[in-house]
Structures are given as C-alpha cells and as structure tokens.
Amino acid sequence: MSLVDLTAVSFAYGRGRTVLDGIDLRIEAGRNLGIVGESGSGKTTMLRLLLGLARPSSGQVSFRGAPLDPGDRSFMRGFRRAVQAVFQDPYSSLDPRQKIADIIAEPLRSLKIATDVEAAVTEALASVDLPLDAASRYPHEFSGGQRQRIAIARAIVSQPELVLADEVVSALDLTTRIRIVELLKALSAKTTLVLVSHDIGFVALLCQDLVILEKGRIVEQGAARDILSAPQHPYTQRLLESTPRLPEFA
Amino acid sequence: MTDATPALAPATSTRVTPAFLVGATLVGLHVVVGLLTLIWTPYDPTAMTGGRLAPPSLAHWAGTDRLGRDLFTEIMVGARIALSVGIGAVAIASAIGVTVGLLAAFASRTVDDVLAATLDILIAFPTLLLAMLIVAASDGASLGTAILAIGIASSSIVARLTRILARRVLAMDYITAARVSGTGWLGIVRIHVLPNIWPTLIVNFALQFGLAVIAEASLSYLGLGAPPPNASWGRLLQEAQATVYTAPFGAVAPGIALVSLVIGLNLFADGLRDVADPTRRRR
Numbered sequence: 001m002s003l004v005d006l007t008a009v010s011f012a013y014g015r016g017r018t019v020l021d022g023i024d025l026r027i028e029a030g031r032n033l034g035i036v037g038e039s040g041s042g043k044t045t046m047l048r049l050l051l052g053l054a055r056p057s058s059g060q061v062s063f064r065g066a067p068l069d070p071g072d073r074s075f076m077r078g079f080r081r082a083v084q085a086v087f088q089d090p091y092s093s094l095d096p097r098q099k100i101a102d103i104i105a106e107p108l109r110s111l112k113i114a115t116d117v118e119a120a121v122t123e124a125l126a127s128v129d130l131p132l133d134a135a136s137r138y139p140h141e142f143s144g145g146q147r148q149r150i151a152i153a154r155a156i157v158s159q160p161e162l163v164l165a166d167e168v169v170s171a172l173d174l175t176t177r178i179r180i181v182e183l184l185k186a187l188s189a190k191t192t193l194v195l196v197s198h199d200i201g202f203v204a205l206l207c208q209d210l211v212i213l214e215k216g217r218i219v220e221q222g223a224a225r226d227i228l229s230a231p232q233h234p235y236t237q238r239l240l241e242s243t244p245r246l247p248e249f250a
Numbered sequence: 251m252t253d254a255t256p257a258l259a260p261a262t263s264t265r266v267t268p269a270f271l272v273g274a275t276l277v278g279l280h281v282v283v284g285l286l287t288l289i290w291t292p293y294d295p296t297a298m299t300g301g302r303l304a305p306p307s308l309a310h311w312a313g314t315d316r317l318g319r320d321l322f323t324e325i326m327v328g329a330r331i332a333l334s335v336g337i338g339a340v341a342i343a344s345a346i347g348v349t350v351g352l353l354a355a356f357a358s359r360t361v362d363d364v365l366a367a368t369l370d371i372l373i374a375f376p377t378l379l380l381a382m383l384i385v386a387a388s389d390g391a392s393l394g395t396a397i398l399a400i401g402i403a404s405s406s407i408v409a410r411l412t413r414i415l416a417r418r419v420l421a422m423d424y425i426t427a428a429r430v431s432g433t434g435w436l437g438i439v440r441i442h443v444l445p446n447i448w449p450t451l452i453v454n455f456a457l458q459f460g461l462a463v464i465a466e467a468s469l470s471y472l473g474l475g476a477p478p479p480n481a482s483w484g485r486l487l488q489e490a491q492a493t494v495y496t497a498p499f500g501a502v503a504p505g506i507a508l509v510s511l512v513i514g515l516n517l518f519a520d521g522l523r524d525v526a527d528p529t530r531r532r533r
Contacts, residue, residue, distance in 0.1 A: 051430055080432040093423035097445040106441070110432040154427065 001029045002065065003162050003192060004050055004083065009059035011045055019045045020216045023059070029161060032193040034203030034224065036239065037213030043196045046213070047166050050194065051085055052076065081111050084155040088167035090147035094139040100125075100150055101135035107158040124153040128183060145176030149183065156187060163187070164194045169202060181205055201243045204228055212236045270521020276514025280507075284330035293320040295327045296479045303497040312503040315489060321500060324481035325507050331482050332463045332511060335397050339462035340455050342401025343408045348451070350405070351412025352439060355420060366413065372406035378465050385474045393476040396469050400462045411454055415447035449523045456519025460512040467508055483508045 006025040012018045020042045027033055027050075037043050048054040049061055052068050061068045063079045070076060084107065087093040094103055104121045107113070125134055128149040139147055148168060155163050165184070169177040184193060184206055195203045203210065203224075210227045212220040212235065220233040231237045292311075293299045298318035299310070306313045312321035354365040372380070377400070384399035385391055419425065419442060428438050469475035470484030478485065483504040490500030 053426065053429060077432060080430065083430075085427065085430045087423045087427060089423055093427050095422075095424040095428075095442050095446070098441075106428060106433060107431040110428070110434075110437060151427070154431070 003027045003029050003063070005060075005062045005065075006046075006049065006056075007060045007062065009049060009056040009061065011042075011049060011054065012057050018057075018216060020049070020056075023218060025211060025218070025221075027162065027192065027194060028209075029192050031209050032188055032195070032207040033209045033211065034200075034207035035194065035196045035211045035213060036198065036200045036203055038198055038239075040215075041213040042216040043198075043213055044166060047085070047164055047194075047196050050164055051083065052079060077111055080107070081113065081158050082161045084158060084160040084163050086148070086151045086155045086163065086165040086168050089171055090144050090151055091171075093151050094147055096139050098138075099135065100137055100139070100142075103139070103150060104135075104154045104157050106154065111158060113158055120157055121153075124157040127156060127187075128153045143176075145172055145179060148172065148176075148180055152180075152183065152187070156191065160191055162192045162194065164196070166196045167198070168195070170197070170199070177202075199243075200228075200239050212239065265524055267521050267524060269517045270524065273514045273517025273519070273521055276510050277518050280329045280333060280511050280514065283326050284333045287326045287330045291323045291326055293323045295319065295323045295481050303493055303500065305497070306499055313497065313499045315486070315500055316493060321486070321503055324486055325483070325504055327481040328483040328486060328504060329507060329511070331393065331476055331480055332466065332508070334393065335400065335466040336459040336462045336515075338397035339400040339404060339465075340459050342398065343404035343458055343462075344451075344455060346402070346405035347408025348412050350409040352416055352443070354409070354413040355416035355443075356435065362413075366410075369406050369410045369413070373410060375403075377403040377407075377461060378468055381465055381469060382472070382474060385469065391469075391474045391477055393480060396466050396475045399469075400465045403465075404458045404462065408451070408454065408458065412447065412451065415450055416443050419443050419446045453519045453523050456515045456522070460515040463508065463511055463515075 004027045006023050009020060009023040009025075010018060011020040023046065025046075035043055035046060045054065049056055052061065052070065055061075055070070063075075063083070066075065068076075068079065101118075101121050104124050105117045108115060108117050108120055121135055122132060125132060130146065130149055130153070134142070134146075134150070139150070142150065148171075152163075152168075168184075169180050172180060181202070184195075187193070188206060193206060195207060197203050200210075207224050210221065210224045211218055212227070212233065214233075214235045220227060220231065220236045227236060228240070231240055296319065299320050300314040300318050302314065302316055302318050304310055304314040304318070310320050310322065312325060315321055315324065350365065350369075354362050354369075357365065380403035381396070381399035384402060385395050388395045388399075420438075425438060425442060428442055433441065466475050467482065467484030467487065470482035471488045472484075473488075475484055476482045486504040487501055487508075490497070490504070494501045
C-alpha cells in the first residue's frame with residue numbers, strides 16, 4: 001500500500017534556483033526507504049515536502065492517494081498522526097523550556113488523540129530505553145544520544161505509520177550512532193522509516209529501497225541490494241567509493 | 251535501565267542568588283509601604299504638621315518640606331504613585347509591544363520590514379521626549395496621562411525585542427517538530443514562543459518598570475506628571491531644588507527612595523531570569 005507519493009514534483013524558492021526537478025517517488029508501507037545525496041542535493045527540501053511543511057512549485061504530494069490539502073484540517077490531522085519526523089540536531093529539536101513528558105506528549109495533545117497521555121509517554125520512553133524519571137526533566141540534562149532518543153519517542157508516541165528521519169545520526173559519536181541504529185531497526189518492525197542521509201552506509205543498514213539524489217534530480221532508485229551491489233549511475237558509484245573503510249593491514 | 255541507556259545526570263535545581271534576594275527585599279519594601287498608604291500614613295500628606303524645612307527628627311523621620319508637610323509621609327505616598335505608574339506603563343507597553351512584536355515575527359517579509367522600520371523610527375525618539383509629546387497633546391497633566399504616555403513610549407522597545415526573540419525561536423527545529431506534531435500557530439506561540447522569550451522579556455519589563463518610574467519622576471519634575479497634591483518623588487525633588495543647600499534632606503530622601511526602587515527592580519529582574527529559565531539552573 002502506498003503511504004505518500006510525490007508525482008512530477010518540482011520545487012524552487014521564489015523565482016530562484018530549482019531545488020527539486022521532476023521527482024516521482026512512492027513510499028510503500030513496510031518498506032524502509034533511504035534518500036541519499038550530498039549536501040545541496042535537495043534531500044531536506046524533499047523531506048519538507050513529504051512532511052507537508054512546504055508546497056511544491058509544480059506536481060503533487062499525496063497521502064494514501066489523496067492530494068495533501070493544508071486547508072483541510074481533518075485530513076491534515078490524519079496525515080500528521082500517520083507521518084512523524086525526527087530531526088538532525090538533537091540540541092535544537094527539543095524545546096529547552098519544556099519537560100520531557102510535555103515534549104513527548106505534544107503530538108497526542110495537538111492532534112487530540114484520545115488516549116491516556118501519561119501511559120503513552122511512559123511506553124514511548126520505555127521503547128527508546130530511557131528511564132521513567134526522564135519524564136520530569138529538561139532537555140539540557142541529557143546527552144546528545146539521549147536527546148535523539150527523546151526525539152524518537154516524540155515521533156512514535158502517536159503510533160505513526162511512517163517516520164521520516166533527517167540525518168538522525170550525523171551529529172552523534174560512533175558508539176551512540178550504533179545504539180540509535182539498533183533502536184531504529186527495532187522500530188522498523190512497527191513503522192515504516194524514511195531515512196534521509198548523505199551516508200549511504202548508514203541507510204543501507206536499515207532500508208530495503210534507496211533513492212539517489214543529485215542536484216535536485218533522482219539519478220537512481222530501486223532495491224538497496226541491487227543498487228549497492230551494482231550501481232548504475234556514475235554518481236552512485238562515486239558515493240559508494242567515497243564511503244570510508246578501515247585500512248587493511250597485513 | 252538497559253545496557254544501551256547511559257545513566258542520567260543528577261537533576262538540576264532552581265538557584266536563588268543573593269542579588270535576587272536583595273532586589274526582592276527592596277521591591278517588596280516599596281510594595282508594602284505603597285500598600286500601607288492605602289490604609290495608614292504617619293500624617294495627612296497634605297497637612298502642615300511641623301515647621302517649614304525642619305530637619306529629620308523622631309516626629310518627622312525625613313524632616314518637613316517648605317510648607318511644613320511631613321516628608322516621610324509624602325515619600326510613602328510617592329512609592330504608591332511610582333508603583334502605580336510602573337505597573338500601568340509596563341502593562342500597556344507589554345500588551346502593545348508583545349502583540350506587535352509577535353505579529354511582526356509571524357508576518358510576511360514585507361509587513362515585517364514595514365513594522366521593523368516603524369519601530370526603529372519610534373525607538374529613535376527618547377522615551378521621555380515621546381511621553382512629553384503625548385502629555386502635551388492630551389487634555390492636561392494627570393497620573394493617568396503620564397501612565398498612558400510612558401506605556402506607549404516604551405511599547406516600541408518591547409515590540410522590537412519581542413520580534414527579535416520570537417524570530418530566533420521560530421527558526422529552531424523544535425518549532426518544525428511542533429508543526430509536524432500538529433500544533434497550530436496559536437499553540438506554537440503559547441507553548442513554545444512565549445515560554446522561550448519571557449525570561450528575557452521579564453528582565454526587560456523590570457528595566458522598563460524602572461525607566462517608567464524615572465520617566466514619571468522626570469515628568470513630575472517638569473510639571474507634566476501627577477499634579478499636586480499628589481506626592482510624586484519627581485515633584486518632591488523639584489520642590490527641594492530651591493533649598494537643596496539649606497535643607498538637603500528634602501532632595502536626598504526622595505532620591506534614595508527612587509534609586510533604591512530602580513536598583514531593586516534591576517536586581518529582582520536579573521534573579522527572576524535565573525529562576526524562570528531552566529537552562530540556567532545548576533546541578
């Protein structure tokens with residue numbers, strides 16, 4: 001089943017440079033998708049379009065086959081409940097004046113989801129391996145990795161069908177990065193993930209499908225296994241060649 | 251806690267600084283004195299109760315003025331007037347300033363540019379000069395006119411600060427996260443913008459409070475503030491000017507009252523920011 005579709009989508013800021021050009025993309029339920037490209041390739045703009053935070057200059061973004069309509073509050077509430085996000089910088093994605101319980105509960109309250117908020121927050125904290133007493137604390141009391149877990153807890157508390165993650169591990173050290181990857185792997189059993197990253201190695205760990213973006217255009221897309229084993233486009237080949245590897249010692 | 255969960259750091263606690271305590275004590279003293287004058291004063295503030303320009307004594311703790319009125323009583327009443335002006339002016343400045351500042355922060359670039367330019371022009375006028383113009387344009391000097399004039403004149407400063415602070419908050423990822431969570435713009439203002447800007451605004455309000463007290467004293471000194479027989483500290487200073495060498499306490503006493511309230515407000519505001527801002531708490 002298709003969750004979100006981009007059909008012939010282009011996007012430009014004002015009358016300026018075209019950031020995305022003729023994008024066709026389908027996000028299928030149950031198949032994690034990785035969107036890979038270098039800085040400036042249009043990954044974050046694509047993410048904003050997928051989240052309904054920006055409107056395409058041309059083309060259409062649709063959710064379960066119906067076009068996204070920001071004016072339809074009921075439709076958008078259903079969309080927001082089903083599609084959540086985790087952002088790159090764990091230091092700016094959590095409101096420093098809010099307690100963790102309020103941060104995690106925000107989607108439940110804003111979307112008026114009828115549930116026991118306290119129990120839902122407790123469950124979300126447990127899902128990301130954080131202790132219950134974290135709920136009464138403030139973001140500045142946590143490390144970067146712990147903050148990213150809190151951001152993930154906020155994204156999953158409404159039990160969305162799709163979680164979009166923008167460079168979620170790029171601001172973290174290697175050990176914490178591995179723990180977040182393990183956490184995302186566990187989450188992907190319950191929800192579909194779209195991982196936006198410049199790191200093809202990271203998305204390959206979690207995604208069945210890949211989209212390779214270069215200068216606002218999709219240059220290659222398909223099953224991750226196929227792309228990683230036999231990249232067709234020279235840009236994809238360059239991306240794979242530039243993935244860091246440990247040197248081999250005799 | 252699982253293996254993958256690093257231990258949490260110890261919880262943080264609110265810190266109350268000595269400066270905050272000093273400020274709260276000074277402001278609290280003025281508030282108590284101001285409220286006390288509603289039900290009791292040592293003497294009738296308009297009655298001649300002693301000799302003219304009498305020095306401080308047990309009967310008249312701050313001496314008497316040139317008409318023989320008890321100066322300590324007048325200073326007590328002056329505290330009530332100063333606090334009324336401060337509260338009234340800050341209420342007006344914050345209501346206008348925060349509203350305009352938030353509108354500018356959320357507005358399109360064109361509207362924001364127009365509002366920002368207007369605020370810059372208004373800020374170019376000194377608060378006192380603008381207040382004098384407003385008083386001069388009104389029916390006549392009164393306490394109400396002074397409060398309104400000072401409040402309006404201060405609102406542009408509050409508006410510009412609110413706009414800058416709100417725009418900074420709106421650029422943060424947690425605002426994008428709030429939008430993705432389904433929070434509307436009013437909710438974003440209430441849940442995220444105001445709580446994040448108010449620790450800075452509250453400091454500014456306290457500074458504006460102190461400036462309003464000084465502005466009212468200045469207007470009264472110029473005969474544009476609370477008219478007699480209101481015992482404004484500015485009018486007391488103006489009346490004591492002629493006798494400052496022969497009876498200096500007539501100028502010193504209201505001066506001490508004025509300065510102590512303004513210093514108290516500044517210290518109180520700075521401490522309040524520490525209490526209000528969880529990121530400034532210590533382990």
